[in-house]
Amino acid sequence: MTASAAGGAVPKGRSRRNFAGSRPVMDDVARLAGVSKQTVSRVLNDHPSVRAETRAAVLEAMSSLGYRPSRSARSLASGRTRMLGVISFDAARYGPAAILTAINTAAQEAGYLVSSIALDTADHDTVVAAVDRLSAEGADGVIAIAPQLWVGRALADTRLDTPLVVLENGLDDSAALAALVTGDSRIGARKATEHLLALGHRTVRHLAGPTGWTSADQRLTSWRSTLEAAGAQVHEPLVGDWSADSGYELGRRLARNPEVTAVFASNDQMALGVLHALHEAGRSVPGDVSVVGYDDIPEAAHLLPPLTTVRTDFAEIGTRSLRLLLDRIDGPAEAPRAESLIPVELVVRGSSGPAPGCTPPAVP
Numbered sequence: 261m262t263a264s265a266a267g268g269a270v271p272k273g274r275s276r277r278n279f280a281g282s283r284p285v286m287d288d289v290a291r292l293a294g295v296s297k298q299t300v301s302r303v304l305n306d307h308p309s310v311r312a313e314t315r316a317a318v319l320e321a322m323s324s325l326g327y328r329p330s331r332s333a334r335s336l337a338s339g340r341t342r343m344l345g346v347i348s349f350d351a352a353r354y355g356p357a358a359i360l361t362a363i364n365t366a367a368q369e370a371g372y373l374v375s376s377i378a379l380d381t382a383d384h385d386t387v388v389a390a391v392d393r394l395s396a397e398g399a400d401g402v403i404a405i406a407p408q409l410w411v412g413r414a415l416a417d418t419r420l421d422t423p424l425v426v427l428e429n430g431l432d433d434s435a436a437l438a439a440l441v442t443g444d445s446r447i448g449a450r451k452a453t454e455h456l457l458a459l460g461h462r463t464v465r466h467l468a469g470p471t472g473w474t475s476a477d478q479r480l481t482s483w484r485s486t487l488e489a490a491g492a493q494v495h496e497p498l499v500g501d502w503s504a505d506s507g508y509e510l511g512r513r514l515a516r517n518p519e520v521t522a523v524f525a526s527n528d529q530m531a532l533g534v535l536h537a538l539h540e541a542g543r544s545v546p547g548d549v550s551v552v553g554y555d556d557i558p559e560a561a562h563l564l565p566p567l568t569t570v571r572t573d574f575a576e577i578g579t580r581s582l583r584l585l586l587d588r589i590d591g592p593a594e595a596p597r598a599e600s601l602i603p604v605e606l607v608v609r610g611s612s613g614p615a616p617g618c619t620p621p622a623v624p
């Protein structure tokens with residue numbers, strides 16, 4: 261217990277006022293512990309030169325006073341703001357939103373605050389301005405969810421002097437010092453396409469994401485190469501904008517073609533639109549047409565029929581990007597470029613089945 265100015269006792273650990281009537285500050289801790297303010301600062305930053313008994317005395321004084329160091333005090337002592345910057349695009353979509361949530365959770369657990377900038381446009385000047393703002397705020401490092409190639413080029417032009425981690429691989433080889441984290445879109449698209457071919461479908465039609473988006477381009481390329489390797493016919497892909505509306509409009513075109521028996525959509529929202537269009541046209545899923553999506557949104561298992569899709573672990577992408585950024589903050593000033601591919605998983609549900617007239621494959 262510690263005596264208060266009014267003569268009463270203040271429970272240990274409870275914040276109290278000092279004699280000046282304000283909340284306790286570092287000077288109060290130093291005075292009660294009988295040490296210098298510099299020693300208190302060293303204890304706060306786990307400096308190895310502080311003796312064990314001195315450290316214990318300072319911690320006891322902090323506990324008795326209910327002192328909690330301000331973020332600014334820690335920043336002055338360590339030279340860091342304990343703040344990380346995050347730049348995101350199209351943050352309303354499931355993938356970016358899930359990544360942002362994971363980053364925030366991991367940052368809080370590591371004792372960092374996150375300053376997020378969600379951009380509606382991804383032009384060069386807007387990206388540069390966002391980086392400049394985070395630099396001005398003193399961000400110790402920056403994570404950029406950069407799904408488009410031109411965003412990566414803009415990031416490379418900023419000459420950012422703090423550690424940088426880029427998600428979704430939207431960065432070209434000119435940014436040699438960036439760390440990259442992404443889901444393995446090539447493997448995911450290959451698994452989706454091979455799954456449909458293995459069910460007896462002669463070919464697979466593709467609803468691609470917007471051109472210039474790294475994940476969309478990689479899925480399209482992998483879909484095409486998988487068909488070519490199997491000797492299957494490759495039709496021109498239909499290009500959507502990630503939305504269910506675009507999937508619906510493109511799905512209506514596919515639904516009118518009786519030769520279409522299998523569709524791989526580059527994300528689940530577009531696949532949802534395809535399901536709507538097929539149902540409206542009277543074509544059953546998977547009896548007439550099988551549909552596979554990508555991302556495994558939470559609603560995928562509850563669609564009718566439940567959607568076969570490629571699961572991306574967005575939480576792992578966010579968590580790993582945060583760990584990688586902290587490693588680069590604590591590491592050498594010019595760490596070499598590093599890349600981290602997050603494995604993906606094909607989740608088979610009711611929207612995919614044998615091609616019309618084919619016998620279902622034997623279960624191993």
